[in-house]
Amino acid sequence: MNVKEILTNLETKHPGEKEYLQAVHEVLESIEPIYNENPQYEAAGIIERLVEPDRVLTFRIAWTDDAGKVHVNIGYRVQFNNAIGPYKGGIRLHPSVNLSILKFLGFEQIFKNALTTLPMGGGKGGSDFNPKGKSDAEIMRFCQAFMLELWRVIGPSTDVPAGDIGTGGREIGFMYGMYKKLQLENTGVFTGKGLNWGGSLIRPEATGFGATYFAKEMLETNSDSFKGKTVTLSGFGNVTWGVASKVTELGGKVVTISGPDGYVYDKDGLNAEKIEYLLLLRASNNDIVSPYIEVFPEAKFFPGEKPWAVSTDVAMPCAIQNELNGDDAQKLIANGVKYIVEVSNMGCTPEAISLFHKNKLPFVPGKAANAGGVGVSGLEMSQNAMKMNWTKEEVDEKLHQIMSSIHAACTKYGAQQDGYINYVNGANIAGFIKVADAMLDQGVI
Numbered sequence: 001m002n003v004k005e006i007l008t009n010l011e012t013k014h015p016g017e018k019e020y021l022q023a024v025h026e027v028l029e030s031i032e033p034i035y036n037e038n039p040q041y042e043a044a045g046i047i048e049r050l051v052e053p054d055r056v057l058t059f060r061i062a063w064t065d066d067a068g069k070v071h072v073n074i075g076y077r078v079q080f081n082n083a084i085g086p087y088k089g090g091i092r093l094h095p096s097v098n099l100s101i102l103k104f105l106g107f108e109q110i111f112k113n114a115l116t117t118l119p120m121g122g123g124k125g126g127s128d129f130n131p132k133g134k135s136d137a138e139i140m141r142f143c144q145a146f147m148l149e150l151w152r153v154i155g156p157s158t159d160v161p162a163g164d165i166g167t168g169g170r171e172i173g174f175m176y177g178m179y180k181k182l183q184l185e186n187t188g189v190f191t192g193k194g195l196n197w198g199g200s201l202i203r204p205e206a207t208g209f210g211a212t213y214f215a216k217e218m219l220e221t222n223s224d225s226f227k228g229k230t231v232t233l234s235g236f237g238n239v240t241w242g243v244a245s246k247v248t249e250l251g252g253k254v255v256t257i258s259g260p261d262g263y264v265y266d267k268d269g270l271n272a273e274k275i276e277y278l279l280l281l282r283a284s285n286n287d288i289v290s291p292y293i294e295v296f297p298e299a300k301f302f303p304g305e306k307p308w309a310v311s312t313d314v315a316m317p318c319a320i321q322n323e324l325n326g327d328d329a330q331k332l333i334a335n336g337v338k339y340i341v342e343v344s345n346m347g348c349t350p351e352a353i354s355l356f357h358k359n360k361l362p363f364v365p366g367k368a369a370n371a372g373g374v375g376v377s378g379l380e381m382s383q384n385a386m387k388m389n390w391t392k393e394e395v396d397e398k399l400h401q402i403m404s405s406i407h408a409a410c411t412k413y414g415a416q417q418d419g420y421i422n423y424v425n426g427a428n429i430a431g432f433i434k435v436a437d438a439m440l441d442q443g444v445i
Ligand code: 2IT
Pocket: 088, 089, 090, 091, 112, 160, 161, 162, 163, 164, 165, 191, 345, 370, 371, 373, 374, 375, 377
């Protein structure tokens, strides 16, 4: 394989899709040696087939706001690869959403889902609709209009959507309700459902808890722990909340959270009351983090800045793609950061990752760290198929096993001769081999 040539071809075919090209580039760089050692992959055109989604559905969504004004948004579902199971991945509702972003997310999802050990393919969907500042009735009308198109291409064994940025329990409820009405079927077609209509315990916590379990294991392999460590987080949504809860429980001190408006530095660290407050802040629907300092005046707000300037032991970006760039990485390194766990999907730019690698700092990519979210989605699918529910303890135990097995896979495929573990290579290679071998078994399709 010639990575450069493949990328040049893709750039010509898909000009301007920068996030998608970035995600493909990272995976190809990691798998190049394995690919070239195994000529059967090249002979079956695995890469050429893997980098193009199986299909993409794009549609217009028309909905009416509370004042009676009509709005039009674009909806998407990218069905990327179903070699190891039904397409599986969240729905992102955010004004930045475009085809490139959903293709990058769908592509990453293939490898992430393979790492979970569960039978799930990769997909992603969403819309450029902005849920912030909308009433519940507006959200409902949008979700129903979105489903009027999406329902045709999804199904419990075909394609199983879930939440992502902007899509939480409320949105999944409205989407599921409309699916049920159109399909006349009550099946596990979504994950992240409400607990009394098929949802799994621990699903809301799973992404943040899973990332923290992974980080804990990585710290332990360095004879280290979260006890007494300062931890900087970005974001203030569901994932940040889950990480903050678990890190605090393990003795770490979470000193930052952030929003589009800037970051909050709380030198005392987040306690149970402050973590609980994150839920209120999110429910306020404003997408700003600054109200935190009105409730907890001992904290400081830094408008328009990112939390990576703060001196910390562990940095865990939890917000959105490319939120931590080369300059941020330089600041973290200069301030003595010891570990970086990317919890957001592709949260770090290639420049940042290469700086962490050069400095031999343990860096975990999102597709390994945040796989607990989709992992518990897989467990929700199993429970729905069995028509029964596992207890909180059972799900949490399985989540632990999933994160542990991802850590083991990253170590197996990412360990270098000097003992440094390149988790990026580890995650990409382990995920790739599983999917590529399944594709080989199934012929050229
Ligand atoms: O990025 C992700 O893995 C998710 N948004 C969760 C996807 C899922 O299907 O649970």
